[in-house]
Every structure is written in C-alpha cells, then in structure tokens.
Amino acid sequence: MSGSADRSRKAVKTYVPAYQKSEWQSHADDLEMSQSEFVRTMVQAGRKGFESATTEPASSDSDPGGDALEKQVIELLSADTYSWDELLEAVSDDIESRLDDTLEELQTNNRIRYSGRHGGYTTVDGDVDGD
Numbered sequence: 001m002s003g004s005a006d007r008s009r010k011a012v013k014t015y016v017p018a019y020q021k022s023e024w025q026s027h028a029d030d031l032e033m034s035q036s037e038f039v040r041t042m043v044q045a046g047r048k049g050f051e052s053a054t055t056e057p058a059s060s061d062s063d064p065g066g067d068a069l070e071k072q073v074i075e076l077l078s079a080d081t082y083s084w085d086e087l088l089e090a091v092s093d094d095i096e097s098r099l100d101d102t103l104e105e106l107q108t109n110n111r112i113r114y115s116g117r118h119g120g121y122t123t124v125d126g127d128v129d130g131d
Helices: 018-030 035-055 069-079 084-108
Strands: 112-115 120-123
Touching (some): 018 035, 035 084, 035 120
Antiparallel strands (some): 112 120
16 A cells, blocks of 8 residues: 555445354454454455465466465365355464464564554554565
8 A cells, every 4th residue: 555545434334144243243352353343354364365366377286376275175175064154264264363473473573553543453653564
C-alpha cells in the first residue's frame, strides 16, 4: 500500500448464515479480536494466499502454486467426508499459525503494535516496508 493511500474507513456489509457468524465471533473472542478485525484479518490473509497461488509460475506436478493445498485436500478427503466449512477450517489452520507467528515477530521487532484506539494492529511510526 502506498503512503498516499486513502486510510479512511468505509463499511463493508455481507450476509452469512447465523451459525457461521457465531463461529467467527467465537474464534474472534479466542483471539481477543473484534469481529470486524477478525474478518478483516482473515480476508487479507486469504487474499495474500490467493495472490501467491495465482502469481507463482504454473507447476507441472500435482502441487500447483507449490503450497501443497491440493495434497492436503486429497489427504483429508481420503480419510473422511467434509462440509465446505469443515474443510476450510481444516486447511486454514496453518495460515492462522503463520499469521500468529508473523504478528509476534513484527511486535518483537517493534515494527507493529496492537492499538485498541486504532481498532487493531498498526505499524509503528508509519513503518510499512521495514525501512
């Protein structure tokens, strides 16, 4: 994101089944995040995963994008039947761990901090690219 990007806040609305909203709220509570912060974080994490999978060179083997998602899905489905939500939960656990590790490292290196006033994580002194 460039330094001149519009950082004002805008509402985004979506509709999900009640059970899914409840699951998201519970997960957000476990992570000590607001539901808005949780959804924003998961969308951004998903976008990053999608961008890397679509921008990497095509793979000639059964592991397109090099992220082993195809193998993981096949292994899970070989052992049992999953609903979409169960399958998503099973494969997204790794991104949660990676995000948690990354946030911890960035906070340790004083590059980001959690700010309730700003509604979530924020860079320290406008540090966006580590310079």
